[in-house]
Amino acid sequence: MELFLQQVFNGIMFGSTYAIVALGLTLVMGILNIPNFAHGHLYMLGGYVTYFFFATLGLGFWLSLLASMIILGMVGVVMERVVFRPLTGQPPINDFIAAIGSLVFLEAFALAVWGPQGLRITNPYPETFQFLGITMTVQRVLVIVAAAALIVGLHFFMKKTVLGATIEAVAQNREGAMLTGINVNRVSAITFAISTATAALAASFLSPIFMLSPSMGAILGMKAFIIVILGGLGSIPGAILGGYILGLIEALGGGYVSAAYKNVFAFGALILILSIKPTGLFGKKEA
Amino acid sequence: MKHLILPMRMAVIGIFAWAALSTNALAKDVVIGFTGPLSGPGAGYGRDVLNGIKMAADDINKGGGITVKGKKYTVKVEGLDDRIDPTIAVNNARRLSSRSKARVIFNPVFNTIAPLMQINQQKTSQFLLMAYSSTPKIEQIPNDLTVSIPPPFTAYVNAFCDMAWKKGWRKGAMMVTLGAYGDEWREAFKHHWEEIGGEILADKPANYYTETDFSAQLSAVIATHPEFLLIGGPSEPTGLVIEQAHNLGFNGGFVLVDQAKMDYIADVVFKGDLSKMGNVIGVAPIVGLPSPVIPEWNKRYEKEYGVHDTFEALLNYSATMIVVHAMEKAGTIDNPQAIKAAFAKVLPQDPTKVPTPFIGTLGPKLLITTTAGEIIDGKYTKVNQYVWWTKDEAAYMELLKSIPASDNVVTSWLPLKGYLQ
Amino acid sequence: MFTKPIHIKLFFLAVLIAALLLPLFISDAYMFQVVIMSILFAIATCAMNLIIGFTGQASLAHGAFFGIGAYGVAILTKAGVSFWLALPAAAVMAVLIGLPVGLISLRTRGHYFAIVTLCFGVIMWIVAGNWIELTGGENGIFGIAPPGDILVPLIGRIDFSSQAAQYYLALAFLLLTLWALYRIVYSVFGLTFMAVRNNEALADAVGINTFTTKLISFEAANFIAALAGGLYAIVIGAVSPSAAGYGLTFNFLIYLILGGIATLSGSVIGAFAIPILMESLQFLQDYQLLIFGALLVVVIIYFPMGFVGGLRRLNQIIADRRRRKKSEAVHVSG
Amino acid sequence: MFLAKSLTKLFDGLAAVQDVSFEIKQGEILAIIGPNGAGKSTLFNMMTGTFKPTSGLVFMDGHNITGLKPYRIVTKGMARTFQTTSLFDQLRVIDNLMIGYKWRTGLGFWNTLLHTPKWKAYQTEAFLRAMEILEFLGLTDKSEFFIPALSQEEQKRLAIGIAMMGKPRMLLLDEPTGGLIQEETDRITRLIQRIRDQGTTVCIIEHKMQMIMGLADRIVVLNYGKKIAEGSPEEIKSNQAVIEAYLGGEVHA
């Protein structure tokens, strides 16, 4: 039982990370219709930028986190402007190729700047404690709390602010939004910035727990993609639910059945769900 | 369909232009080739190997290069990235052997070594393959132009088992990296450990290359209350495993597979604080090795490449030295068979000149003692050095004369099945 | 109605002759190797073009089917089966495995189809790395012998461990693939593929079973990809999970898009140009991927329809200019 | 020749079409009209297999074709067009037409690959049929054009032509003149008459009253998913229920 609870806790923590990263991606995919396959690599970059402020410049953890979010937000704006906006009106597969080009670039960039060796941020909250027989560190609990806070915050932002409404409006009808006087390009850039900043947030919270390496974004990026599809393209609740589902499947499948095949369970679950609901959990009827 | 003419024409022109533009090495250079992962998940490992080779070449060139049949040559190292992709590795090897006339090529990953062994005996591109991989699988492929550099991992398995047994450990659990290497390792360890009377309580492999959080598997193995954990893969994640195991309340010891290096983990992950690691058995720390040149070598290496030194760099440094000296002895720079045949003549290496001296050859293998070390109570203990290939005590005693001795090293004989001469 | 003008035919004949004579001009084993691999990739990319380019279904399991061919040939030849039997058997295996994959994934559309096939691809890749008894796990299968020597009248004994023989073997399969695709694409049957891509509802309404059409295209692509994979197994001589990975799929996709999607020549051009570009960027060493990544983005922005598309536009511009000049000339004289 | 029997379609419990029955006789032009949202398109989609009816049956020549997929229904001799002009806009005119003939032939994978005599025969047959249709539509000189180069009216003609390629015995047209001006509408009307004169039965959905009155032999009127009237144009014109429901009390010019 303790073991089970431990695995559930682990699953929720993974799921929190997945949810945050997928949330950012679903905004970009749903609103801008850009299959940004480089999202995982932006997460990676976010981790390194946090490392830079925290370990190299010696700023505190929270300050580094903030700085990382701001820088990645700017990276997002630049990426939208330089890479994806010129591709407007072209088939999504071209965006996909551009995303692959970007991720190759980002990985090579991180390799050139920070080298291949794994880097690591000293854990600011390494204390462990026991709860219901589960061992947990404060940092891990923090990840879960941060994810919850982000989800609630984003919900309020989308539903209660005019800016949030404009983002939804652009997602639902780009030209319609344009004609009401919304600066669609600006909304695109803001959306991209939110997306990359949340990736940086996730990376910042995890970097004390995990090792940073230039190729760490590849699998996570792919999983984020899968979660977005699992939840239904562009659906925010879908991305959150999908993230937690994937996290739990991995933790339980990996813990109880086979670690080697834990990704098989995750990807298999996606196939299963999509074969029953071909447009995802919260997807619209026709893709 | 008219539009097809131009692209086709340009493609053909492109191929020929590219062929013409490719560079050739200068006549006065001896090129030693390397293909391995310089980007992607294996990049750190591949760069360590390449650094070792480069440093050896630099040292030789500083000493005036090499003299073959009265002619002076400088050693030039050409390293190419293959990202552990067999296609690129074969392309690279062809490029090194055809364009740069490299007759010796290093490669550090079995997945790319195997395809290179397919081509290195072809008349069009013959080269000596210096394979850095401790899996005995290499010896299963018949190939006259391959040399395997590191000691077989089974020697470590036996040595670590003995050490753990002597500490009084009986119950272990395993959480080794996934993949061929890890699979073979834990298989061999389990077999040997149970043979000598120990017990393995749990076996939960994890992917050290793609995963960064091991709490799921760790929770499962720790729940069986083992006295020690067999863990390991690349060094950094192995360090994380140790940390996370402590966080989950584990107080037992660790045995590290030979890919993970305890001194690297101590320095990089734990910032030099050995006490944070608990009791550990693993490959000996480099500072504990018997060769007198080690401290100086260490300093130079870390200054030159800006990274922590590794066993991979050391062994490939020494292996490069053998290759270059063998060229001098063989009197040829472009006959790989002759170079390989001359290996025996330059061995054993002088321990006052190379940090990890090779002692001899056995079939396709270079011979070197297996060195194991321990951390107890936040301190390194004396290094254990094992000779694993002699067929009996007498042969071992004979060999002992040529092995460097030191106060910090305990040497012993470790009979290893399959290698006893 | 689907025939080509004579000068186009002559041009293709010239390319064919050049391809046949190419080994005479190749000076070293390196170039030979790159060309042989490019041919294999071209075959796989052509197959990908069928399902993605012509049928409009972004199958991202393509690398996995390439891998099934490679592993199939490796396992069977290791078991003593002749290569000439193992190759078609492996391709048929890919079709059989492709059947459940297609039946499940083709129920979805667009991005969803892409991701479901990507998942299938990743699963097959993971299985290749972990089913040690069958695939040798991460180590893979090594020491795969090339097909035994065969005696051909007039030509003599062919030794398939030689690069020239491997070149002609690969070339033969590329030509076969192009021939088959040419026949399919330029026929009413091939039009149904494009009809499904273009307007699925209308295709359905004019009597085309769109699901079967997609499935046939998917399976034909898998079959050809597996053939390319089988050839890869004997050319490289070892098969490991990277021969079945999603990285391979992305490579094919890059060749396809940058070469020019939905054009027969585009796939071939892409599969030659990109690896050659990568090889020629080797001198950049640590910056190779940095430059390549940036190049990829720039090229896709400025040549969204790939190399062939870019040339078509160029031809269009030249033709327009000529026409304009002509009309101006008429103006002046008139 | 065609019979719809108590067709009903529910969307999320709401009835889009409710208990509609009617018959189409050999050689006639039957029009289905009704205000927007009356369920015309839903009814049409049930007739052609795009939607499966919640209940009710569809018969063609006495055979039950309920629930068959559209591509199967075509083989029963029934072809359709779409409300918004639907073409293969990435292909040439001639290719658009030839696709419409595919189901009639055995032009499968192997025949195509091996260029069997059967393939040659069918390929030629499809081509000849396409030329025939082009001439009928008056588009012979546009056969090599891509779709965007055609005018709106030409596209509408071509859409009908694609449906005709497979030699259907009954043609279902969904607003064939939507968005056209009067002059163009008149030309399409004449085309439909010519199709009928060739012996093809026509079922048409329209809301241009004037055109329907002159073209249809019989009219079925829907409102709120139910059939409220059926009869000749004269009968419909004077039907009080129709005038109220559809025309809102005043006859539209």
Next chain:
Amino acid sequence: MLKLNQVHTNIGGMQIIQDISLEIQKGEFVALLGSNGSGKTTLFRTIAGVLKPKIGTVEFDHVGIHRLPVHKIVELGLVLCPQGRQLFPELSVEKNLILGAYPLRSDKTRIRKNMDRVFEFFPILKERLHQHAGTFSGGEQQMLAIGRSLMSEPKLLLLDEPSVGLAPLIVKLIGEVIASISHEMKTTVFLSEQNANMALNITQRGYVLENGRCVLSGQCSDLKQDEKVRKAYIGA
């Protein structure tokens, strides 16, 4: 107020709009007639800035707007109520309307006031304030679209085929509302229609488009009598 100077617009290399010049004075109510594919929508999209003219200029209040982005043009007071309505289907009526007033987003009271005026024209929208726009019938969506475009108090309103696909009763109602927008609110209105009957009955002046060219223009009373117009559009 609005002045087009020899405007040409291309879409995908095809010339859709050719050499169109026209002028609309403040307070006028003008119709743009033409069949499907004649270029009405393209012309409107060009004026609103969604498409950029290849040649020619568009002036609004003596300012060249043909190179400005759409949102700037909206801020100047030129609003297009597009064909196909282009609503936000998963947002409530209220949010659709609020977003319609995006240029005034800081002035909450003005938004309230404008919303109330929209409800006067279309009381049904008030009843369904919190319903998603996507669940509406075609007629209701059209009402919302017109309502939304009024929210930012446009000086010039372009209405692109508001009657398309609607039942005659609804067409009549919408026609009346448009007429009162022109008369009561003193908004300048440019209305595109293929339903020439309706358009010519409520507007003052009209232009007739054919294959992207302006073939005819004049007072409505004259256009109604024109033989060609009668034959092509009215079907007399």
